[in-house]
Amino acid sequence: MNVSELKSCYIGPQISPEQFISEHFFLYLISGTINYFDGNKEFKVKTGDYGIIRRNHLVKYNKMYDDEQKFKKIIVTFDQVFLKKFNEQYKFHVGETKIKDAILRPKPTVLVENFVYSLTPYFTREGVINPDFFDLKRSELLLILLKENPEYINIFFDFGIPEKLDIEAFMNKNYKFNVSIERFAYLTGRSLSAFKRDFERIFNQTPSRWLVQKRLHEAHFLIEKKNKKPTEIYLDLGFEDLSHFSFAFKKMFGYSPSQV
Known part of the structure; x- marks a missing residue:
C-alpha cells in the first residue's frame, strides 16, 4: 500500500x-x-x-x-x-x-x-x-x-501542568471553545473548586452562566452587525447544536435569532 x-x-x-x-x-x-x-x-x-x-x-x-x-x-x-x-x-x-x-x-x-x-x-x-x-x-x-x-x-519534555493564569484574560480569549469547566480550570492552573471561587469573585456569576451569556452576546452582535446567519456561527461560538443555540438565544433576549 x-x-x-x-x-x-x-x-x-x-x-x-x-x-x-x-x-x-x-x-x-x-x-x-x-x-x-x-x-x-x-x-x-x-x-x-x-x-x-x-x-x-x-x-x-x-x-x-x-x-x-x-x-x-x-x-x-x-x-x-x-x-x-x-x-x-x-x-x-x-x-x-x-x-x-x-x-x-x-x-x-x-x-x-x-x-x-x-x-x-x-x-x-x-x-x-x-x-x-x-x-x-x-x-x-x-x-x-x-x-x-x-x-x-x-x-x-516539559511534563509539568499549566501555570496559574489570569482567569479574566484567559476566559475572554477562549470563551468560544466548547470544552468543560474542568478543562478551563486545569488550563488556568487551578483545581475545579479554586477556579469556580476565583471566577465568581472576578465575574460575579458562575462560569456556566457567564459562558452562555458571553457567547449569546457575541452571537447577537454577529447577526445584527455582521449579517451572519445562526447556522454560520453557532458551532464557532461553542454551541453543540442549532436548536440549543436558538432556545438559549430566545430565552435570553426574548426573541429568536431570525428576528434580530
Missing part, C-alpha cells in the same frame, strides 16, 4: 476529537486542507504541509473537503508515556520556552518527507501501521524534528 492511498494513519494513541489537546501530535497532510484556530491565530495546513499541535492547548479545526475520500492525513501522537521513556534514553536538558503558539511549524526538511514515505512497508492491508513498529517510527520522527528544531526539546 502506498502512502497516497491512505485515508488516514495514526501512529500511537488516537487523538481526542475534543478541542482540548491532551497530547502532542504531528500531522502530515497527504491531501486536503485544514484550518486551525488557537484563540489567537489561524493556521492553514495544505497538501504536503506538516506541523505539531501542542498539548495543553485549545484548538479548533475544520476540514475543507466534505468528501472524506479526498482528505488524507498521517498523525503521529507523542504521548507523555512515550516521551518520558524516550527521554530516559537521551536525557535532554529542559529549560523554559518562549514559544507560545499552539501550532508549531517545523523547519522544512527532506528528512520528514523521507520519513513519511518510509512508512509504506509497515502498513497492513487495512492501511494501519503494525503496532510493533509504533515506538520505532515515532522515535525516528522525533529525532528528526529535534535535530532540525532543537528548541522543541523544551516543549516535548
